[in-house]
Amino acid sequence: MIFFVILVVLVFFAQIAEFFIPPLDWLYNAHVYIVPVIVFYGAMALPFPLMLGLTFFAGLLLDALTVQLVGPRVEISLGSSILLYAVLAGIMHGLRPLFVRGRWEVYAVMTGLGTSAIVLAQYLMISFRRGSVFFSREVWWQIGGPGLIAMLIAPIMFFALHWLARATGYPYLTTRDRFE
Amino acid sequence: MSRTSIIALLIFGAVLGYLLSFGPDSTRKFQASIYQLIAPFLTSGSGIQKQITSVRTGLKSLEELERDNTSLRVENRQLKATNQALRDVEHEVNRLRHALNYRERSIFKLVPAEIVTRDSSTWWRTVTINRGKEDGVESDMPVVTDEGLVGKTTTVSANISVVLLVSDENCKVAASVEGTREQGIVAGERVTGGLTPMLNLNFLSKQANLKPAQKAYTSGVGGVFPSGLLIGVVKDFRVRELDGQAKLTPGVDLSHLEDVFVVTGRK
Numbered sequence: 120m121i122f123f124v125i126l127v128v129l130v131f132f133a134q135i136a137e138f139f140i141p142p143l144d145w146l147y148n149a150h151v152y153i154v155p156v157i158v159f160y161g162a163m164a165l166p167f168p169l170m171l172g173l174t175f176f177a178g179l180l181l182d183a184l185t186v187q188l189v190g191p192r193v194e195i196s197l198g199s200s201i202l203l204y205a206v207l208a209g210i211m212h213g214l215r216p217l218f219v220r221g222r223w224e225v226y227a228v229m230t231g232l233g234t235s236a237i238v239l240a241q242y243l244m245i246s247f248r249r250g251s252v253f254f255s256r257e258v259w260w261q262i263g264g265p266g267l268i269a270m271l272i273a274p275i276m277f278f279a280l281h282w283l284a285r286a287t288g289y290p291y292l293t294t295r296d297r298f299e
Numbered sequence: 300m301s302r303t304s305i306i307a308l309l310i311f312g313a314v315l316g317y318l319l320s321f322g323p324d325s326t327r328k329f330q331a332s333i334y335q336l337i338a339p340f341l342t343s344g345s346g347i348q349k350q351i352t353s354v355r356t357g358l359k360s361l362e363e364l365e366r367d368n369t370s371l372r373v374e375n376r377q378l379k380a381t382n383q384a385l386r387d388v389e390h391e392v393n394r395l396r397h398a399l400n401y402r403e404r405s406i407f408k409l410v411p412a413e414i415v416t417r418d419s420s421t422w423w424r425t426v427t428i429n430r431g432k433e434d435g436v437e438s439d440m441p442v443v444t445d446e447g448l449v450g451k452t453t454t455v456s457a458n459i460s461v462v463l464l465v466s467d468e469n470c471k472v473a474a475s476v477e478g479t480r481e482q483g484i485v486a487g488e489r490v491t492g493g494l495t496p497m498l499n500l501n502f503l504s505k506q507a508n509l510k511p512a513q514k515a516y517t518s519g520v521g522g523v524f525p526s527g528l529l530i531g532v533v534k535d536f537r538v539r540e541l542d543g544q545a546k547l548t549p550g551v552d553l554s555h556l557e558d559v560f561v562v563t564g565r566k
Binding site: 132135136137138139140141142148149150166167168171172175179180183184185186187188189191192193194196197198199201202205238241242245246249255257258261262265 | 300301303304306307308311314315318319321322323325326327329330333334337340341344345348416417418419420421422423425427453454461463467468469470489490491
């Protein structure tokens, strides 16, 4: 439970930190997203009910802090990101056996794909609302860029969070023995 | 699936369904309360970011000094650091003097505000400012600098507000072009590849034939933005199937904003 609370706190501060990380102009203004990296780690490390709790918190923060309301129009309904996070995290939770065996590369690749999937889903939702969908090179980079960055930072996060889990005596990780 | 997981899933679904049923007003209130909750973190984060930038600039100067003269390195380091600090102060004084002058000569009632954070999402162009309801700021108020239009407020909490920049596709502004009778609607682009966003002035007549460097101002139609605020400068003009469209360079450098004013009314 302590580890779950730590992940929740990390998600909170990561969401605030994202406000201060400028987009990468050399990568078509792609943004750096840290929250999905933490959430997807939680999806693999936490038991199902706590995973749902973490995705709920992360999705709620994302919707509350980034979704724009212009006049009477809501572009992305409050709760959409929760659903999105829950579905992606649910898929990753299914890959837990690989994760428990210490296959960090699976986590890294899936985190990258999941991050891009979130940005893509947001793009599709606003595009349908605004009545036009188009895909240019810039759009693809702004969708794929965050995924690539997430993929690169995922191993570092993996080892840092893994260390944190062990340091807090998190019991769920010890099941790895059963797989080896 | 265990019984605990099923119960968790049911609770999750119920709360999610409740949230998805929120209308615009409830969503706005909820967003405002979350922003109010994290306002202290954003403000202190902004301060830390400024300090880090300042230190980084100072270190760069030290590297240059080291190259220039190694024997005077220590002395130069001290002098450079002092100069840097003074330059920061001078920059701040100039900036505030400039802002104060604009506030005094403006015909609008202006609430000065500082940019706390810039856009953190891919698809929306926003900034947050350190003024809110307690300062008289409300939703849909124009935000300007002495150089022109910046955008309008959307979500407003007690001490912090979100400003939708004029470069966002959703921020639509009625505009007129200087020296012509042309009127149109300015909107930002959904995706920008470079640092400087471009604006589109749509619904012009096909015969408009606008020339580069012509200026577009707010026309006052629509009620949100008062007339006469500079939006941008024409970069090029093209004729489309049904109308004419001009590309505008924003009048305000949106990527380096520091201070803005919220227009709360006329004097």
